[in-house]
Amino acid sequence: MNVREIFESMDYGPAPEAAGEALAWLDRHGRRFGHFVDGAFTAPGETFATRNPATGEVLAEVTQGSAADVAAAVAAARRAFGRWSRQGGHARARVLYALSRLLQKHARLFAVLETLDNGKPIRESRDIDVPLAARHFLYHAGLAQLLEGEMPGMVPHGVCGAVIPWNFPLLMLAWKVAPALAAGNTIVLKPAEYTPLTALLFAEICREAGVPKGVVNIVTGDGATGAALVAAEVDKVAFTGSTEVGRRIREATAGTGKALTLELGGKSPYIVFDDADLDSAVEGLVDAIWFNQGQVCCAGSRLLVQEGVAERFHAKLRRRMDGLRVGDPLDKCIDVGAVVDPVQLATITRMVEEGGAEGEVHRAQVTLPERGCFYPPTLITGLSPAAMLMQEEIFGPVLVSATFRTPAEAVQLANNTRYGLAATVWTENVNLALDIAPKLRAGVVWVNATNLFDAAAGFGGVKESGFGREGGWEGLRAYLRPARRGPRLAPRAPVAAPAEGGAPAGLDRTAKVYVGGRQARPDGGHSRAIWSPGGRLLGHAPVGNRKDIRNAVEAAQAARAGWARSQGHLRGQILYYIAENLSARAAEFAGRLRELTGRRGEAEVEAAIRRLFTWAAWADKHEGRVKGVPLRGVALAMTEPVGVIGALCPDEAPLLGFVSIMAPAIAMGNTCVLVPSEPFPLAATDFYQVLDTSDVPGGVVNIVPGSHAELGRVLAGHLDVDAVWSFSSSDLSAMIEREAAGNLKRTWVNHGRGRDWAGPEGEGQEFLEAATEIKTVWIPYGE
């Protein structure tokens, strides 16, 4: 076309980014790569091709990592760990700073290589992925610098195994490598099989940055390689990817003691109220679901529009979709690039074919390239919550939509999902926005914006979107553990019945199951005799069963929303009141403890009162933070209760252990189902009388005595329990973690190790963290 013709047509012409440097880099490596282990590339082994999804061309051959390859990399990381972790935060900060700068210096090379390998538009890799990755390293250079002063008593895990997805290959690498290194760990990272190239380029710059040998290792391969890495001798596993694989990793690591964080799928709601700036909300959807071809775990993929504006909003949206430019990802004037692989394209196509008929499908009126993996931006309106496409993650440029009538209904629909990664709210009403944000069950909420990310702001999900946060101080904690390791716990058996036991002194007392603020006889109708070490019958403890747990969880769920909303002041006051009422009966409880354990009980009662005071104090003091993100606005890190916590209480401290679990849980706004000390349950059943006199709302604390193994399994497998803790002296950790995979509930287990419940490790930061989730609420502002 000549200038005059274009002057008339006013078309956009081609604006290709040059790929020469990136291809030359591939050529320098002979287009064949081994792994990066112990500071050097290994010779390529059995290889597979990585392709450019926009053209189908093979970019390079990379090595399929074997279990032996993984073991060699882990061994290298292990060798490097001691020196690296002892080097001190400042030394690590220098390396992380250099990595950040090197990412900037090679920004274009990284961006082009990413686009070649992944198919995402060059605008995104250039303006979003690479700058965010560089920012992540810089931010974590700072955390490394400050760590020792700010987080005393914490040490790195050791060797981290990271498995990352193909949608943000370099950025997800940064999210794993930067905090791992900042905390003093070494790492073995497996990039996704579709997109290994920027990780290999990163390996190369690690050498330029002065990363010591073995500190960063990259092993390429498919899912089998990832499974081998998870199974290898690593101390911590960090995974970003599908919920399905996340569940398998949860099961595979159960009971191994490997720390685990999972960042999984989502079906994130995008709520548009009728007073929103509709045009801006439409534009937000371009960033929500047509960013990275919709292959974003936190994509606002489920549009919920208030009924009165739905028609107009959809019309605006269809018009905007038709203006999107789909095509060569290396073109600087393209909005939507290529889907990562033909397999993914086939999945998207099939899902829309199967589920689209339930609604009305609009495919953007755009021309697609003749070859390559392209899918048009698609909107499906008129779906009901029951529609398959409203529930299942599509992971493509497909937006599904439904309408709502009221804010309450919007929240209900938004939370009607197994996932809980992110949510977006559009309204010009600050009252509405700030009311809705805490009610959405998601790790991240964006108000009048979407897909904002920053290294300082935690990112991660709740429910089946996984657990753990990436970014911020909270993200760093996932790469650290307390220096202390408790002693091995010996299982505590109940006092055996004597050959000839005596009758209890005084009138018979009846301990029951405590559910929903009421005492109930155990469903199974069984009780167990409790004997003193001296052979005296102390009474009978109810034997709870799965139905008692079911009832207790229902009661805890019924109480959850109200208790979570209650003020910290109120929760604190109730905890003080519990302490007061326990104090009034201190002698009685001390006597009971002596009967149960044969030890003097006064100290334990006093410690329990002190602990209640501690958590009463924390109830209104576990503040969130305001994050310093590069934005005119605030990113609030709000602490929220986890929800319903099921816990197996310590066997060895029947009262103090019980209180040490209950108090932080309810102080932070959770409701709980507690299985008391298995050998010494009567201290806890006595305790519900204290609760009854202390204004604790029914259902906030539920007590089901019984077998830790049996009830722990029911709690861990229960799909309406949000977290399960086990401090049982029976080592149930593996079972608990495995069963928890069902709904990916958070777990906190002792791996058969004890803790000194009377000392500082019986309270503090670990408990605060386990009892809360951090929700990041992004609120840009400006008029």
Added chain:
Amino acid sequence: MDTSTKTPAAAAAAAAHLPQVGHPRNAGMELDLDWVAAVQANTSAIERRCATLPGRRTVKKEWQAAWLCRAISLIDLTTLAGDDTEGRVRRLCAKARRPVRADLLAALGMEGLTVAAVCVYHEMVAPAVAALRGTGIPVAAVSTGFPAGLSPFRLRLAEIGESLRAGAQEIDIVISRRHVLTGNWQALYDEMRAFREACGAAHVKAILATGELGTLRNVARASLVCMMAGADFIKTSTGKEAVNATLPVSLTMVRAIRDYHERTGFRVGYKPAGGIAKAKDALVYLSLMKDELGDRWLRPDLFRFGASSLLGDIERQLEHFVTGRYSSAERHPLA
């Protein structure tokens, strides 16, 4: 008082150069206060969209040259200075007729390219009309007590008539900012209605002086009210405010135009003015119009740049395209 009266000759000339010949002229509508009240503009979201626009859209090589030529064809070449003289205005008009060196236009195959209009104060209308006779390039007059719009209403209306009689075919009026700042939409509507009537067949551009309206929400609402009152164009600025055309303001106004078109079927033009000095800026504005409103808004009947120094930068870029060498301002004739 019939301020729309003008000479038959002027009316005929105006008809010959009607900017909006391809579509029905905006007839306006009753003031719809519910609609005005419902208008929202989320500043930070609008700014984010604008911040990513230059990264999302670009044109290279022939496309860039063609788009820059298009930008020239959309310029209201402007002088609005207290020291304007007839001689100065004649020079400007000469530049308007031949905005780019002939050899460059020949190399581009763009012979005959002119700017869209020349924009001057009332006293300069007659010399400009004379200098442009036979070119088909219309003269626009800034009017109604430009730039503050605070002279007596009667005189502001009369000024429109004077400029029409002097041969202006387009009138750039200024609105009373106080009506926006106090939320007196009825007063703004009535004022704009009166200006529109006074302009008769001449096309009226409503200057909102967005830099003085305080918020983007006000910009959106004022845009809507002026369109309801029959504005043919809405324009950002006089060039005299501290802040003139910006991308966020433009996006806000352009979205208002789109909404108005969707609901009434009338196309209203857009003119950013002041502060657009670089070729690259002009390309971003063209992308904004193309993506938000469509190709129809890339023609002089619906889009203008109010600019004085933009042309000079475009000329240098065009020479670079033709020769492959970076150019110098001194190689291009002055206005």
